[in-house]
Amino acid sequence: MPARASPDDADLVRRARGGDADAYASLVRRHQSLAVRVATLICGTDEAEDATQEAFVKAHRALGRFDSSRPFRPWLLAIVANEARSRARTGQRAARLLERAAAAPVAHAASAQEDALARVGTEELLGAIRRLAEADQRVLCLRFAFDFGEDETAAALGCRRGTVKSRTSRALARLRTELGEAVG
Amino acid sequence: MTDLDLQQALRALGARLEAEPEIDIAPVVLARIGTTTPRRARVRRPLRMALVGVAIALLAAAVAVAASPTVRGWLRDHGVDVERSRHLAPSTTATDVPALGFGTPVTAAEAEGALGRPLPTSDRLGEPATVLRDRTPAGDVVTLVWRAGPGLPATPVLPAVGALLTVGPPGTGNDAIIIAKSLTPASPAQFLEIPGVGSAVWIAGAPHAVRLFDGRSIGFRLAANALLWSDDSRLLRLESALPRPAAMAVAASVR
Numbered sequence: 213m214p215a216r217a218s219p220d221d222a223d224l225v226r227r228a229r230g231g232d233a234d235a236y237a238s239l240v241r242r243h244q245s246l247a248v249r250v251a252t253l254i255c256g257t258d259e260a261e262d263a264t265q266e267a268f269v270k271a272h273r274a275l276g277r278f279d280s281s282r283p284f285r286p287w288l289l290a291i292v293a294n295e296a297r298s299r300a301r302t303g304q305r306a307a308r309l310l311e312r313a314a315a316a317p318v319a320h321a322a323s324a325q326e327d328a329l330a331r332v333g334t335e336e337l338l339g340a341i342r343r344l345a346e347a348d349q350r351v352l353c354l355r356f357a358f359d360f361g362e363d364e365t366a367a368a369l370g371c372r373r374g375t376v377k378s379r380t381s382r383a384l385a386r387l388r389t390e391l392g393e394a395v396g
Numbered sequence: 397m398t399d400l401d402l403q404q405a406l407r408a409l410g411a412r413l414e415a416e417p418e419i420d421i422a423p424v425v426l427a428r429i430g431t432t433t434p435r436r437a438r439v440r441r442p443l444r445m446a447l448v449g450v451a452i453a454l455l456a457a458a459v460a461v462a463a464s465p466t467v468r469g470w471l472r473d474h475g476v477d478v479e480r481s482r483h484l485a486p487s488t489t490a491t492d493v494p495a496l497g498f499g500t501p502v503t504a505a506e507a508e509g510a511l512g513r514p515l516p517t518s519d520r521l522g523e524p525a526t527v528l529r530d531r532t533p534a535g536d537v538v539t540l541v542w543r544a545g546p547g548l549p550a551t552p553v554l555p556a557v558g559a560l561l562t563v564g565p566p567g568t569g570n571d572a573i574i575i576a577k578s579l580t581p582a583s584p585a586q587f588l589e590i591p592g593v594g595s596a597v598w599i600a601g602a603p604h605a606v607r608l609f610d611g612r613s614i615g616f617r618l619a620a621n622a623l624l625w626s627d628d629s630r631l632l633r634l635e636s637a638l639p640r641p642a643a644m645a646v647a648a649s650v651r
Contacts, residue, residue: 233426240422248421249413257639258600261421268425312641313409315547325411328404332397337405356403357410384399391397 221284229275240268243285246358247292249309250368253353254296256305257312263299267292286367293368306349307342310357314338332391340390348383355380420589467585467597474626475534475564475574477609478585485578487605487616489553496554497607497617498539498562499530510536516563516632520649521548524561530608534574535565537608551637553603553618559636561650566631574631578605578616590644596625598640606635623647 219227219238227235244264251260251267271291278287314334329337341349354365355376365376471478479485490496507527508515515527515538524540531537539562544550548558564574579585582602590596598621605616623634623643632650634643 233429236429237422237426240425241420244421257641261640265421265424265428268421269428272425272429309413310406310409312639313412315642323408323411325404325408328401329408332401332405337402337409352406353410356406357413359407359410384402387402388397388399391402 222280225275225278225280225284228272236272239284243288244268246285247288249358250289250292250354251296252309253306253350253358254293254368255299256308259299260296263296264292267295270295283363286364289364290367290370293370297370306346306353307338307344309353310341311338313357336391340387343390344383344386347379348386351376351379352383352387420591423589467587470587470595471577471585471597471624474566474624474631476624476631477573477576479576479578481578481580484580484603485605485616487578487618490557490617491555493526493528493541493557495617496528496539496541496557496560497615498560499528499537499608501526502529502538503527507538511538511563511630513630515540516561516650518561518646518649518651520646521559521561532564532574532609534609537562537564537574539563549637551620553620554635554637559634559638559646562631562633562635564631564633566626566629573609575633576607576609576616577619580604588640588644590625590647592648593625593627593644596623596644596647598623598643600640 219235221239221242224235224239224242228239247264247267248260251263255263267288271288274291278284341352344352350369351365354360354368355362360368362373362376365380366373369376369379371379468478468480488495494500502510504515504527507529510529521540521542525543526541528539528541529536530539539560541557542548542559542561544556544558550556550558554560562575577599579599580602583599583604584601585597585599588596588598600621603618603620604622606619606622607616620635620637621640621643623640623646625632625647632647634646636643636646638646
């Protein structure tokens with residue numbers, strides 16, 4: 213028997229709107245890891261899971277207002293980010309998240325990305341990130357560590373897509389400066 | 397150093413985050429949304445606010461009734477007695493390993509003899525510095541002690557100690573209490589699922605108080621973050637300053 217393809221987000225949303233709890237559970241499981249990471253970035257580890265739970269509950273309540281012609285993930289991430297912002301206190305959230313990543317075991321040691329990290333130097337990179345403003349840390353984390361597109365980054369930051377582009381460019385320049393490098 | 401190098405280096409860190417154990421929040425979310433269908437039509441605002449207020453009140457009551465006894469019941473079933481109060485039980489701060497109140501140093505062979513099985517291992521923690529043994533009415537309890545170091549921070553309540561992994565017999569009900577804890581609202585206990593491990597309870601926030609239920613008159617001491625889980629044949633308790641994802645990763649690594 214041929215394997216069945218996983219339903220896409222739009223199909224799961226349609227079923228969840230009709231009261232299918234399993235469909236909504238599938239949506240939660242599909243996006244929960246990323247959602248928790250976004251929340252951690254904004255409000256810190258201690259509050260992130262609670263903020264994400266709350267965001268998924270609010271997203272379920274708001275499914276009736278979701279425009280199904282648009283992608284689900286940016287819409288969800290905006291709700292997660294709003295919930296996390298309501299719990300956020302000041303602190304180096306992004307830097308701490310990346311420090312946690314640096315302490316984790318390497319999954320693919322031979323990748324081009326790990327090679328780049330070795331060239332930059334993990335400690336040097338983390339030190340430079342710590343010296344950046346929180347807004348710069350966040351946009352770099354979302355765009356590159358989380359590999360978000362500009363639309364999803366804009367949803368998580370609550371700003372326009374054009375703003376993401378300019379913020380990213382400025383944050384990269386400041387990161388280079390902190391690393392003590394000339395423009396490459 | 398080019399922008400591309402920096403982007404790739406940041407992506408390398410992000411890839412490592414993806415390897416962390418996943419927290420499954422779907423059961424909690426489903427329990428909270430119940431069997432409701434997402435709203436379609438807009439309800440008049442005053443009525444909507446009133447309905448939201450009622451729903452929140454019902455939800456809060458349901459969570460208060462359901463979540464707390466679930467955690468406490470799980471702990472009790474696994475030999476952990478919890479006392480909740482607004483104020484922490486009188487506690488001391490352990491200044492060295494003997495003052496932890498978790499027994500006296502023994503060799504690994506003696507500890508394995510007491511447990512009747514090999515000591516647990518964790519490739520994330522490596523070899524412990526010290527092994528402690530104590531006796532409770534429910535059976536022998538062994539605690540592995542790791543010194544603080546890189547990736548294993550010390551905590552204010554356990555100077556120089558990075559982690560404790562306590563192994564005890566599985567609880568069998570109210571008559572087999574192994575560990576007693578005193579918690580306040582500032583040190584909430586939370587139920588979670590660890591892939592490959594199963595159900596666990598995470599206690600963090602302000603220090604809570606802990607003591608082995610060893611039948612002797614040793615008081616409580618202040619404890620750092622604690623993660624408790626069971627593999628059916630033993631109760632395990634990790635105490636450290638590690639944040640929850642790192643503590644879960646350690647639990648998943650214990651064999």
